[in-house]
Amino acid sequence: DADVTQTPRNRITKTGKRIMLECSQTKGHDRMYWYRQDPGLGLRLIYYSFDVKDINKGEISDGYSVSRQAQAKFSLSLESAIPNQTALYFCATSDPDLSYEQYFGPGTRLTVT
């Protein structure tokens, strides 16, 4: 089984709808991240969490919220989706003892119409 899993893998939703993207990991890492990927822009950090009680905004957090339900689970929510949130979303984990090398999930392709 994959170490970092994301559900759903693909989602089409309408403007104004609330949507949640879920991430689970079996690597035992405390640190988890949410990124979005847009063509030509690379990966941009949305939120990160260093443990269940430590959640922080990244460079593009507006319009998003997160929940760290357990060490292994980190969810990303779009409270009211808009078309420019159409993107590929990745969850990642890391271990600071491994020089912050990150391990990525397979991604969720989100389309907001």
Added chain:
Amino acid sequence: AQSVAQPEDQVNVAEGNPLTVKCTYSVSGNPYLFWYVQYPNRGLQFLLKYITGDNLVKGSYGFEAEFNKSQTSFHLKKPSALVSDSALYFCAVRAPISGAGSYQLTFGKGTKLSVIP
């Protein structure tokens, strides 16, 4: 601020030829540098990293990268390209998170590598 730049959006190379994907960095202090690869419909996979030591770093799938401090570069290389190497490649640098006493990874914009049969 710590950053990396990938000057080429796309690199085309013939199968069997050597390939190079370029990355330059801007950091204060000693750089921690990474290369990741993204195959179609897949997440990013770690290829290799430079922390300290030998300037030539060997990684997965026959890739290697050369750290050059004077040129602030960390180019990804492979002696003989395969069609299956066609993918999107990202360079990344460890960057401090302001006020957090910890680090994140800052990624370049990616380079699409196409290996032509």
